Amino acid sequence: MTVLMDEKLIFEIDREGREGYSIPQSDVVKVSPEEVLKELYRKEEIKSLPEVSEVDVVRHFTRLSTYNYAVDYGLYPLGSCTMKYNPKINEYVSRLEGLAYIHPLSDEDNIQGALEILYKLGEALKVITGMDGVTLQPAAGAQGEFTGMQLIRAYLNDRKDSRKIVLIPDSAHGTNPASAHLAGYSIEEIKSGDDGCVDIEYLEKRMNEDVAAVMLTVPNTLGIFEKNIKKICDIVHSKGGCVYIDGANLNALMGKTKPGEWGADVMHINLHKTFSTPHGGGGPGAGPVVCKSNLIPFLPKPVVVKEGERFRLNWNVPKSIGKVHAFFGNFLVCVRALAYIETMGAEGLTEATERAVINANYIRKKLEDVLDIPYKGRTLHEIIFSDKNFPNGVTTMDLAKRLIDYGFHPPTVYFPLIVHGAIMVEPTESEPKEELDRFTDAVKNILKEAEENPEVVKSAPRNSYRKRLDEVLAARNPKINYFG
Ligand SMILES: *Cc1c(COP(=O)(O)O)cnc(C)c1O
Numbered sequence: 001m002t003v004l005m006d007e008k009l010i011f012e013i014d015r016e017g018r019e020g021y022s023i024p025q026s027d028v029v030k031v032s033p034e035e036v037l038k039e040l041y042r043k044e045e046i047k048s049l050p051e052v053s054e055v056d057v058v059r060h061f062t063r064l065s066t067y068n069y070a071v072d073y074g075l076y077p078l079g080s081c082t083m084k085y086n087p088k089i090n091e092y093v094s095r096l097e098g099l100a101y102i103h104p105l106s107d108e109d110n111i112q113g114a115l116e117i118l119y120k121l122g123e124a125l126k127v128i129t130g131m132d133g134v135t136l137q138p139a140a141g142a143q144g145e146f147t148g149m150q151l152i153r154a155y156l157n158d159r160k161d162s163r164k165i166v167l168i169p170d171s172a173h174g175t176n177p178a179s180a181h182l183a184g185y186s187i188e189e190i191k192s193g194d195d196g197c198v199d200i201e202y203l204e205k206r207m208n209e210d211v212a213a214v215m216l217t218v219p220n221t222l223g224i225f226e227k228n229i230k231k232i233c234d235i236v237h238s239k240g241g242c243v244y245i246d247g248a249n250l251n252a253l254m255g256k257t258k259p260g261e262w263g264a265d266v267m268h269i270n271l272h273k274t275f276s277t278p279h280g281g282g283g284p285g286a287g288p289v290v291c292k293s294n295l296i297p298f299l300p301k302p303v304v305v306k307e308g309e310r311f312r313l314n315w316n317v318p319k320s321i322g323k324v325h326a327f328f329g330n331f332l333v334c335v336r337a338l339a340y341i342e343t344m345g346a347e348g349l350t351e352a353t354e355r356a357v358i359n360a361n362y363i364r365k366k367l368e369d370v371l372d373i374p375y376k377g378r379t380l381h382e383i384i385f386s387d388k389n390f391p392n393g394v395t396t397m398d399l400a401k402r403l404i405d406y407g408f409h410p411p412t413v414y415f416p417l418i419v420h421g422a423i424m425v426e427p428t429e430s431e432p433k434e435e436l437d438r439f440t441d442a443v444k445n446i447l448k449e450a451e452e453n454p455e456v457v458k459s460a461p462r463n464s465y466r467k468r469l470d471e472v473l474a475a476r477n478p479k480i481n482y483f484g
Contacts, residue, residue: 005465009482014050017072020057020238028122032071061245067465069222069409070298071278075435079412079424080173080221082251083280084356085431090336091274099335104327108312115311118304118328124287125269129247129350130260131290132401135299136327141248144268145179145215147300150241150321151266151291152213153183154298154331158319161240163212169198171220173246180215190214192373192418196375198232206216207239217246218259221416221424223360225252234264242266248287250274251429252357252381265293273360286333288428355429356381359436363425374419381428387421391447392454396421399446401468402460406442459466 034041069076076083094100101352102114122134138144149166165203166180169190176405177187190206193199198216214236219225233243245259245267251274253259259267271277272285279285280299291299300311301320328334344352357380364373364383372388387396400410400423410425427436450457461467 001193005067007060007067010050010052010057010060011482012058013052013060016051018051018056020052020054034100035208055393072381074407074409075427075439076409077411077425077427077439078409079223079384079415079426080449081280081412082249082270082381082426082428083409084273084428085274086278086336087343090339091278093339094332094335102331104331112311114331115304115313117335117338118331119306119311121334121341122304123365124338124341125288125290128250128254128258129257129264129269129290131264131267131476132260132293133296133299134288135283135293135303135324135329136286136288136334137300137323137325138287139325139330140274140285140290141173141246141268141270141287142175142179143324144270144289145175145244145246147287147321147324148181148244148266148268148291149180149183149213149215150184150324151289151295151298152244153185154321155242156212156297156321158298163210165211167206167211167214167221168204169216169378171196171222171224171416172215172217173221173248174415176215176217176246180213180230185212192220192222195227195228195377195379196220197228199234200228203232204235207235209239209243211236211239211241213242213244213265214251215244215246217248219249219252219380219382222375222419223252223382223426223441224375224377224393225380225426229262231468237263249274249381251353253355255346256353260290260292264292266295271337272332276340276408277333277336284330284333286330286337288329302328304328314349334480352429353381356427359427359429359431360425362433362436363440365426366436369441371423382424382426384419385425386419387423390421391451394450394457395452396423398450398457398460399423399443400448402449403442404461405463406446408439408442412429 023056069087071083099114102111108332115445118136122136126132126134135147164186164335165188166181166185167188167190167191171192180187190198190203192368214232216226218229236243242265243263245264247259247267248270250269254274259482268289270285272279277285298318298321299317300323301317302315303317305312305314311382360379360381360383374386375384394412400413403410414422415424416422446457
């Protein structure tokens, strides 16, 4: 086992003269490639390519593929990341030749089907969120936030209103302040109350004509629904500001409530979370933005429109903030999302929400006697524990690492920052009860180990490919180039 778990880089298994194939020399063509290609023929040999045989290559990549934890392997409970199982039919549809090989510069007449997919997905997202306009261009949640904040800025500028401040609660997702800052705003934090929700009295006092927007993650990173959301929207609107909703975790809301009905002006949606597109490892994803009618004139262009039975790309959007992605965004991610929405149907999507919430609350219930729950309010799709009462100096990091030995991907840890030693678990709706039980049993076992034999936990992971890494060194002194 240890040999296989220590696969070398492909450059290190290189042996001179090895080839990926061997076929007999042709006895038909008598001219050499050099004669045919003439000055195009490469003069110098390429030195840096590894010389490996077919079996070397196949084994190399097959072994590497087993070093990755995957949602197809087991529970992947990263909070706020929604690592749900992605039905394979969505993959199949996105690989259909007619979709996978479309050239993005094709003539509109030849890609009516693709435009219809984009149009239908946009309409579905509008219905799900209760909003009026949509763009599918942003490639990720954070880019959706940036796009949404640009929309707010363009809308306010158009009214000669140059507000400078965006208010963001301390329980928001970390990308929110970064995106608002990139869009040119100064950020001010709003403290959460003891119930994990926005302090309404504080907001009422702070809200004035300098504030462009309030950016809210709903449910927030404590997994708690912002119970005063309508009141918050009213307060912000009464002073002429906009409400931005971070809807990355729509699988806590979908089919149950619509941000457009609360009074939200703009929100983004993570297709790669809620709408079952594989993610992790950096992409690809999609972070569509939906908005109310007053912001539609500013949406990125081109906009997909339907005229009679035909679909067209409308470039004539004079107040548009411009493009935020090449062509139409990540098209095949949109295909997967529409396949998911259509195979689930409205009832299926609602049931997914219910199950996501039930699964998180099941874990909460099973662990509430052994782990501290800092915010007691009702939680939706994820549950946050703290490291209070951990015995023998065992930390959240130790627990997370030990879970690897039990065959699980660790949950999100040390986030949100307002919870000491936070452990954030989001099981998603696709997990069966048996897998949830395996997980909660593992956590309970680890806590018992922490009492009886803390060294086992502190030195975890013990059975993995790499042992405990020096994360500070990795961040301070990254060595990311083999040749460097
Ligand atoms: C994941 C997430 C984001 C960021 O999305 P990316 O696609 O990773 O950029 C933003 N907000 C919330 C609440 C999230 O869960």
